[in-house]
Amino acid sequence: ENQLFLEEERRMSFLGFKCLEISRWVICGLIGFLTGLIACCIDIAVENLAGVKYYVVKQNIEKFTEVGGLSISLILWAVLNSAFVMVGAVIVAFFEPGAAGSGIPQIKCYLNGVKIPRVVRLKTLVVKVCGVICSVAGGLAVGKEGPMIHSGAVVAAGVSQGRSTSLKKDFKIFEYFRRDTEKRDFVSAGAAAGVSAAFGAPVGGVLFSLEEGASFWNQMLTWRIFFASMISTFTLNFFLSIYNNKPGDLSSPGLINFGRFESDVSVCGLLGALFNILNYWLTIFRIRYVHRPCLQVMEAMLVAPLGPDQSEDYPLQLFCADGEYNSMATAFFNTPERSVRSLFHNPPGSYNPLTLSLFTLTYFFLACWTYGLTVSAGVFIPSLLIGAAWGRLFGILLAAITPNGSVWAVPGKYALMGAAAQLGGIVRMTLSLTVIMVEATGNVTYGLPIMLVLLTAKIVGDYFVEGLYDIHIKLQSVPFLHLEAPATSHWLTAREVMGAPVTCFNRIEKVGTIVDVLSNTSTNHNGFPVVMPVAASDNICGLILRSQLIVLLKHKVFVELARSRLTQRKLQLKDFRDAYPRFPPIQSIHVSQDERECMMDLTEFMNPTPYTVPQETSLPRVFKLFRALGLRHLVVVDSENRVVGLVTRKDLARYHLGKHGLEEMQLAQT
């Protein structure tokens, strides 16, 4: 917020504000629509590719079954799978490595305010969508939901700015929103739309955005996020119903449909703990795996043939009598989503406990291995499947030892609890996950057991290690700000955490000084307090950002030049918005020796009323202010309003509660 911005705001009439508000709603609707459409395309593409694969394999089975050709058919199937996965892995590894994995850790960081490069670019979106289609069609043990969330976020980032930096096209609309704060709000709407399309859970989507992104409660924003989510699930539902020749049948509100559950009492809380202990070591092992692109592609191709096929519900008559079908083969050859649903709803007795155990173990390790691969992949559905299988086993066991017809002996319910527990144990998303599962099951009475299960999984899991996404985030040394300051940090004050000494500029500063400071690569500061000498000390009078200084230098907004060239166009907000978000680096700005002696007046462009805290303020209080207001820089002053330090995200994020109390971490420069 600076003088330019305030002037623009004051000039705006009430009608202008209303138009802006309407634009926000239109953008959110568009975000929801496009996200739903993308989900629809992914679904249809996967179905078609799987159909092609199945057709080829089936033909061969019929041709070769006598010649001992089952093995030939299997080899053919494995080759097809590997081919799909190779394409997917190649485009990710060589074109856009940022599209690997599910995308949820990157989105979490983005919403937290950390600038991770290339997260919300068009290229990332294209590679991600193609990648996930290839991964799923190639039979990997993956899900589509993480990539959906990432895709929604990219769509939002693109649509809301009204231009494409990658394609170098500027549509000259939505220029007001070319700012970090606005962009981030839209990205949270996009993420929510992605969740909504993936699960048919709009409210879950909203809560996901709130859990990951919110600093302070903004009702209008929440309302718009909800709107985007609703449009997303409706769009997906609508187009899929048309594709399936059942127009108007809106029974598939999400890519994942758990089927309806009846009311019943279920108790399950320890499954999450059990799963998590197993998961802990595998997760650590998985993360420490070092990857290089070629190796990644080869590894992906290796895993592909081992995984369950992603084809549709194609029962396979392998070595069975006519009329039966091999349920385990079906499980292997089904989409994980369908398998999950079968585990939830099939009547007792559908599954042979032994084969189910074998399947579970195999799939567990497969999923672990798969998640580290350089493909676009989500981890939700694999986790749900593993958990559902475990849960069903538990239910079968319970049914074996309790009297017949007992209300406790319904294996499908335990499959649900197990699925929730396993997923909760891995991702540790609590509130939004509960809501997502409740919405997906369509029955609110499962809420309490699901909630208890997730809570247990989180408590047990947290004791050992953080959630999967948080591990990824920490390994990249990202300065991620958690929701609260660590519990025992009251003895720390602003004076101890702040960065000092801090580089300040005078209100009217020499260009040469500014250029030197910005070019200094040892300190990568982004915000600089602006001081005004009063008596013998420097009183704070503003805050200016690196990006703003670069724009000023680029346009040569010098005091001397303003006087001489009376016709010079006054710098406007538009110039700042055009440069956003990829500001040119300081090295690309050329300043001559004469220009270095000029003076620059920062008064109009700085933030004249930056937030300040006294240096004795306790850390939790600083943290609360930082988080609640979504700040990037907080100036620390003494009792006479003189600048003594600057608190940035990195200063706060490094404090962290470890096993031995408060610890400091080394964080990367951002």
Added chain:
Amino acid sequence: ENQLFLEEERRMSFLGFKCLEISRWVICGLIGFLTGLIACCIDIAVENLAGVKYYVVKQNIEKFTEVGGLSISLILWAVLNSAFVMVGAVIVAFFEPGAAGSGIPQIKCYLNGVKIPRVVRLKTLVVKVCGVICSVAGGLAVGKEGPMIHSGAVVAAGVSQGRSTSLKKDFKIFEYFRRDTEKRDFVSAGAAAGVSAAFGAPVGGVLFSLEEGASFWNQMLTWRIFFASMISTFTLNFFLSIYNNKPGDLSSPGLINFGRFESDVSVCGLLGALFNILNYWLTIFRIRYVHRPCLQVMEAMLVAPLGPDQSEDYPLQLFCADGEYNSMATAFFNTPERSVRSLFHNPPGSYNPLTLSLFTLTYFFLACWTYGLTVSAGVFIPSLLIGAAWGRLFGILLAAITPNGSVWAVPGKYALMGAAAQLGGIVRMTLSLTVIMVEATGNVTYGLPIMLVLLTAKIVGDYFVEGLYDIHIKLQSVPFLHLEAPATSHWLTAREVMGAPVTCFNRIEKVGTIVDVLSNTSTNHNGFPVVMPVAASDNICGLILRSQLIVLLKHKVFVELARSRLTQRKLQLKDFRDAYPRFPPIQSIHVSQDERECMMDLTEFMNPTPYTVPQETSLPRVFKLFRALGLRHLVVVDSENRVVGLVTRKDLARYHLGKHGLEEMQLAQT
């Protein structure tokens, strides 16, 4: 936050923090449980009373039908109704007027941070519960949900403090939570539990709390609120299932059960607008009605006989052939909840359009009249019923003009839309209401139409007048802080809105001065900046509250006395917590002439790092800070950190966007 508090926090070990966190969860579980129990009791009591009434009337009908005694039966029924309502109105009007109405406006204010007296007292709870039982049993056109929300809030306020001020019992637990901030968090959990019990919508409950109360997103709090809501609906479900001899049947998650809806496409957006135009004038008229207690009781008794009976589904064979029943009489003699459900689900053709219109009009005016009465009553269900009736009429009309079997001609769906529209038009709660209705209908595909309907209703309604609750709040001149600063208020700065000159105290201040300032009834200040003379000016060094000063005066914490009485017990946080929340008024503190000359050292008890803003800060920024951090006082300083003014809630709340731009309101002293 002051030195005492910081010391306590620093002394606390990690285990201590964990125990506190566990306590919070236990309290929330207890809140949910008790709220569910209360809902259960209300339901059972109403059912029994209605059963008694029906039994008496039925006996008389059989006895008197020949003697032309239908009129006698009706008179008997009217007398019984009046009797019930009289009891309800008497206890509200004479014992606790604060329990009148639904309670939602009061809870909204409380969560906003405004201190309204007697809102969360035990007496209010008792009168409210008894009152709503009497109102509902007495056949008024009311609902139970507003009173449920209020009850939940009172339960939360009581349980979380670990003592009852009304009953003068202190259980010596939960002493840490005897603070405004903690109490308010628990009250939002209680309100959510109330919503959850009323509608079987736990997520809706959470969103209601967030919409009304949140200043900044607190994930742990939201999670606890969700926990309380879940426990609440589960408890209600569980006990009701036992009572109905169907243990384990958890199909009634809320007091209001809309029944299941199948997926279908519906379009409805203008019904809300229509309803609201009608509602506008009636609402204004209703509010301006002046009431006196006796008049209120009489009026209530007058309305009672006119209203639909709250008895259970008792079909009445009035003038009908055997085997049929008068559906309109049934509508009149049914609980509104059941009527709503019938309107949603009965097959086309169940209702005669003419009688339905007559019923709707009658009920509309009845509900309008009823809402102003001095009884405990909610407005949700009456609004839903009116809307459902209108919607059904619209659906019947549509069915008459479209070809048979058309997907558009399902009157029940329009009843749902109409219900949503009418309710949205009256209360203007958007996000939480959508979620509540989606949860209540059990189908997420209705979310989008419901959301569009509510949005339309809100937009149209807002053009004319605010929501019902907001009207009530405004009429009481309560300084309610909305979510954002008014749109065109960027030209206002802190300097223009602040209160000045501001009364400050020195760090070491004379007792007499303090007493005089506090006793000054013309200015009812609650926060006083503490300054320290530096050079020739007064630099801010802290902020102290009226309540803290009163405790200090009461315990005579004077500098002179501390020196002389070395054994004097040092004042602890416990003393402040014991005095909370009903601090003694200044008049009850006796200070002798000698004591007036003593000095008091405020250093240890004041907040040493209050939030400050420079005086040129724009109003939206001040507003954002105030709201995001939940402040009560914000000190305005100049460039040298000298106090120039103080911003309080009242200073910000009076700016308001009216039809002619920014307006200032006159607000009551708080």
